[in-house]
Amino acid sequence: TQLLEQSPQFLSIQEGENLTVYCNSSSVFSSLQWYRQEPGEGPVLLVTVVTGGEVKKLKRLTFQFGDARKDSSLHITAAQPGDTGLYLCAGESNSGYALNFGKGTSLLVTP
Amino acid sequence: DSGVTQTPKHLITATGQRVTLRCSPRSGDLSVYWYQQSLDQGLQFLIQYYNGEERAKGNILERFSAQQFPDLHSELNLSSLELGDSALYFCASSVVGGQAFFGQGTRLTVV
Numbered sequence: 001t002q003l004l005e006q007s008p009q010f011l012s013i014q015e016g017e018n019l020t021v022y023c024n025s026s027s028v029f030s031s032l033q034w035y036r037q038e039p040g041e042g043p044v045l046l047v048t049v050v051t052g053g054e055v056k057k058l059k060r061l062t063f064q065f066g067d068a069r070k071d072s073s074l075h076i077t078a079a080q081p082g083d084t085g086l087y088l089c090a091g092e093s094n095s096g097y098a099l100n101f102g103k104g105t106s107l108l109v110t111p
Numbered sequence: 112d113s114g115v116t117q118t119p120k121h122l123i124t125a126t127g128q129r130v131t132l133r134c135s136p137r138s139g140d141l142s143v144y145w146y147q148q149s150l151d152q153g154l155q156f157l158i159q160y161y162n163g164e165e166r167a168k169g170n171i172l173e174r175f176s177a178q179q180f181p182d183l184h185s186e187l188n189l190s191s192l193e194l195g196d197s198a199l200y201f202c203a204s205s206v207v208g209g210q211a212f213f214g215q216g217t218r219l220t221v222v
């Protein structure tokens with residue numbers, strides 16, 4: 001099983017602050033996905049990154065895939081309370097059939 | 112609404128018992144995945160079915176089994192339940208090579 005380590009585990013910030021969360025592995029992934037999960041709900045896909053060095057932007061969220069395709073980061077600019085949730089990264093398994101998830105970063109943005 | 116329906120939403124049962132969790136995938140999705148989410152282990156892949164056939168196995172215990180029926184709905188059977196089996200169980204579905212959509216999960220509490 002390819003291990004994905006996410007950091008930090010918990011993050012509590014005030015509205016308007018910037019933050020970065022990380023997803024690291026010793027394994028190479030063909031693609032990496034970021035999900036957000038809210039309490040009582042299933043994870044919802046935010047973005048998929050495929051190419052090493054790729055940067056994708058989704059409004060105030062910026063996702064980067066490492067050059068070696070082993071790590072990724074998510075940067076949020078001017079965080080808002082609506083950004084609160086559990087952020088999960090996931091990579092395709094060796095079989096290519098199912099996703100392996102990190103344990104997630106729990107983000108709390110207070111007004 | 113992801114289009115993936117899981118029932119029941121909550122389940123409380125005693126140790127040693129057996130339960131069945133049900134998942135109806137999105138219309139047209141042939142792949143169904145089961146995941147277990149706990150605080151200490153995060154989101155763990157259990158098993159995948161594709162068009163009625165088992166496609167991939169993850170960290171699924173021998174006490175657990177699953178199947179996908181001709182109408183593509185899937186069931187996850189958990190037997191000889193232990194306290195440690197208490198967790199959120201998610202089902203996800205996708206088309207081949209497509210994005211996985213997650214249901215809202217079943218929260219299982221074993222007492």
